[in-house]
Amino acid sequence: QVQLQESGPGLVRPSETLSLTCTVSGGSISSGSYYWSWIRQPAGKGLEWIGRIYTSGSTNYNPSLKSRVTISVDTSKNQFSLKLNSVTAADTAVYYCARWIAVAGTGYYFDYWGQGTLVTVSS
Amino acid sequence: EIVLTQSPDFQSVTPKEKVTITCRASQSIGSSLHWYQQKPDQSPKLLIKYASQSISGVPSRFSGSGSGTDFTLTINGLEAEDAAAYYCHQSSSLPLTFGGGTKVEIK
Numbered sequence: 001q002v003q004l005q006e007s008g009p010g011l012v013r014p015s016e017t018l019s020l021t022c023t024v025s026g027g028s029i030s031s032g033s034y035y036w037s038w039i040r041q042p043a044g045k046g047l048e049w050i051g052r053i054y055t056s057g058s059t060n061y062n063p064s065l066k067s068r069v070t071i072s073v074d075t076s077k078n079q080f081s082l083k084l085n086s087v088t089a090a091d092t093a094v095y096y097c098a099r100w101i102a103v104a105g106t107g108y109y110f111d112y113w114g115q116g117t118l119v120t121v122s123s
Numbered sequence: 124e125i126v127l128t129q130s131p132d133f134q135s136v137t138p139k140e141k142v143t144i145t146c147r148a149s150q151s152i153g154s155s156l157h158w159y160q161q162k163p164d165q166s167p168k169l170l171i172k173y174a175s176q177s178i179s180g181v182p183s184r185f186s187g188s189g190s191g192t193d194f195t196l197t198i199n200g201l202e203a204e205d206a207a208a209y210y211c212h213q214s215s216s217l218p219l220t221f222g223g224g225t226k227v228e229i230k
Contacts, residue, residue, distance in 0.1 A: 037219075046210065046221055046222070046223045047167070047210055047212075047221040047224075048221070049218055049219040049220065049221070060217055060218075061218075062219075063124070063218060064218075096166055096167075098166075107172055107173055107176075107214075108155070109157045109169065109172050109173075109212070109214055110157075110167070110169065110212070111169060113168075114166060115165075115166055116166050
C-alpha cells in the first residue's frame with residue numbers, strides 16, 4: 001500500500017519561501033509510470049493543482065503559479081519537494097501531495113493522496 | 124485551461140434519497156473526467172474514473188455517466204457516511220483542473 005506524507009513548516013512569513021517535502025513509502029518513487037504532484041486547498045474552498053514531476057525530473061506547472069513554483073525529486077530518499085516563493089496570505093492552504101498514475105490501459109488520474117498539511121502565511 | 128463547473132454547490136438530502144451532481148466542462152474532454160469524495164478533514168478519495176468506471180472498494184451506490192462536456196455523479200440511496208464534498212477532475216489537458224465542489228449534507 002503506497003503512502004504519502006507531507007512535512008514542513010506550518011507557518012511562513014509573507015514574501016518568504018514555502019518549502020514542503022512529500023515522503024513516499026510502500027513503493028519506489030522511481031518505479032512505474034507515475035507523476036508526483038502537489039495540490040492545495042484554501043480553507044472551505046476547492047482544489048488547485050500546483051504542478052507535478054516525473055522521476056526523470058521533468059516538470060509541469062500550473063501557469064497561475066509557474067513563476068513562483070519549483071518541484072524537485074530526490075529518488076535516493078524517495079521524496080519530492082515543493083518550493084513556492086514570494087508567498088502572501090493568499091497562499092494559506094492545506095497542501096497535499098498525490099500520486100498521478102499514467103499507465104496506458106489503466107488511465108491517468110490521482111490514485112493516492114497524502115493527508116495534507118496546513119501552511120499559514122502570516123507575520 | 125479547461126474550466127469545470129459543478130452544480131449544485133450544496134445539497135441537503137434525506138438518507139436513502141438519490142443524489143445527482145453535475146459537472147460541465149468548458150470544452151470537450153471525452154471521458155477524461157474523474158470524481159473524488161472528500162470527507163471533513165480528510166484527503167480526497169477516488170470514486171469514479173473515466174466518467175463511469177467503478178473503483179474497487181467503492182460502494183455500488185456510486186455511479187457516473189457522461190462524455191464530452193456533461194457529466195453526472197449519482198448516489199443511489201444516500202447513506203449517512205456519504206456526507207462529504209464531491210469534486211470532479213479532468214485529466215484531458217494541462218493544467219489539471221477540478222470543479223468547485225458540491226457539498227452533500229445529510230438531513
